[in-house]
Amino acid sequence: MSDFNYAGEPALEAHGLGMRYRRGWALQDCTFRLPAGRICGLVGPNGAGKTTLLNIAAHVLKPTQGSLSLFGEAPGSVESGRRTAFLAQEKPLFRRFTVAETLRLGRELNPGWDQRAAEDIVRAGNVPFDAKIGTLSGGQRTRVAVALAFGKRPDLLLLDEPMSDLDPVVRHELMGTLLSVAGERGTTVMMSTHVLAELENVCDFLIVVSGGGVRLAGDVDELMSVHTVVTGAREGEDLPAGLGYHTLVETRTSGRQFTALIRPEGPVTGPWGVTVPSMEELLLAYLRSPDAPPLITPTAHVQGQAFGTRTVAA
Numbered sequence: 001m002s003d004f005n006y007a008g009e010p011a012l013e014a015h016g017l018g019m020r021y022r023r024g025w026a027l028q029d030c031t032f033r034l035p036a037g038r039i040c041g042l043v044g045p046n047g048a049g050k051t052t053l054l055n056i057a058a059h060v061l062k063p064t065q066g067s068l069s070l071f072g073e074a075p076g077s078v079e080s081g082r083r084t085a086f087l088a089q090e091k092p093l094f095r096r097f098t099v100a101e102t103l104r105l106g107r108e109l110n111p112g113w114d115q116r117a118a119e120d121i122v123r124a125g126n127v128p129f130d131a132k133i134g135t136l137s138g139g140q141r142t143r144v145a146v147a148l149a150f151g152k153r154p155d156l157l158l159l160d161e162p163m164s165d166l167d168p169v170v171r172h173e174l175m176g177t178l179l180s181v182a183g184e185r186g187t188t189v190m191m192s193t194h195v196l197a198e199l200e201n202v203c204d205f206l207i208v209v210s211g212g213g214v215r216l217a218g219d220v221d222e223l224m225s226v227h228t229v230v231t232g233a234r235e236g237e238d239l240p241a242g243l244g245y246h247t248l249v250e251t252r253t254s255g256r257q258f259t260a261l262i263r264p265e266g267p268v269t270g271p272w273g274v275t276v277p278s279m280e281e282l283l284l285a286y287l288r289s290p291d292a293p294p295l296i297t298p299t300a301h302v303q304g305q306a307f308g309t310r311t312v313a314a
């Protein structure tokens with residue numbers, strides 16, 4: 001995709017967003033936008049602030065600083081509530097309700113409810129409609145929660161590690177459903193996960209948070225196009241001097257070899273092998289190097305963005 005979508009309404013936009021708990025700041029100075037219609041992977045180490053960010057977007061938490069808007073509206077507004085569905089890690093469902101009663105509640109609470117989509121998701125997992133939620137396995141409960149979220153026909157789906165208790169086959173199937181439903185309806189998805197391999201071929205947008213800040217954000221093709229993996233021989237104990245001309249995200253050495261993920265600042269010249277990183281390589285490099293200079297690409301860039309986040313030319 002070379003024609004990046006800069007224009008159009010952002011589904012989610014954060015300005016100087018910060019959240020302080022008693023123990024300290026969980027998020028600080030987060031500024032980025034997620035354009036509508038994107039499938040966004042939200043990645044970061046444990047305690048990075050992913051759940052906090054999703055909880056602010058879902059109006060579960062109120063930020064300490066800054067603001068976040070969903071389709072231009074505050075998270076608590078009727079309009080953004082109607083357009084957004086949140087699948088939290090805990091999946092709070094009424095244990096005494098049956099599956100059918102749970103879906104009926106979804107139908108009563110949501111004017112645009114899609115009963116068929118919700119039922120199809122439940123049926124695909126052979127979950128009995130007359131079973132009480134409290135008697136279901138963790139994975140079956142997750143399936144019902146996914147059905148509730150999809151049945152709402154949201155414009156924005158916020159998913160906090162949604163598939164963590166699902167077996168690999170079900171995970172794959174529900175991910176496929178997620179993609180096809182989102183593709184059909186143009187739903188924006190923001191999904192936190194630790195399973196990096198799962199994001200490849202699924203996400204077209206990435207946000208990496210670490211230590212409470214945004215380290216990387218943007219369109220996947222854009223991000224790939226400004227990073228390069230370089231491999232070559234070390235010079236004595238040091239990396240080749242020419243590498244220092246570029247922005248180094250991560251360097252690793254093994255024996256006399258080095259591998260580096262760089263953001264080239266010009267032609268990469270030298271006796272080195274040069275390859276395009278995979279999404280997993282890119283994400284791992286940023287996760288392993290929390291001190292790498294942050295990068296917010298134009299698709300994720302908010303007008304008047306604070307100094308300290310570097311942008312690349314369009």
Ligand SMILES: Nc1ncnc2c1ncn2[C@@H]1O[C@H](COP(=O)(O)OP(=O)(O)OP(=O)(O)O)[C@@H](O)[C@H]1O
Nearest residue numbers: 021022023026044045046047048049050051052053
């Ligand atoms: N209710 C709370 N009270 C105090 N501190 C909290 C609270 N919730 C989260 N934190 C702290 O805020 C930081 C960010 O937590 P958060 O749950 O947002 O991270 P995360 O990226 O979702 O982590 P994980 O990948 O482990 O789910 C952590 O240091 C956590 O201990």
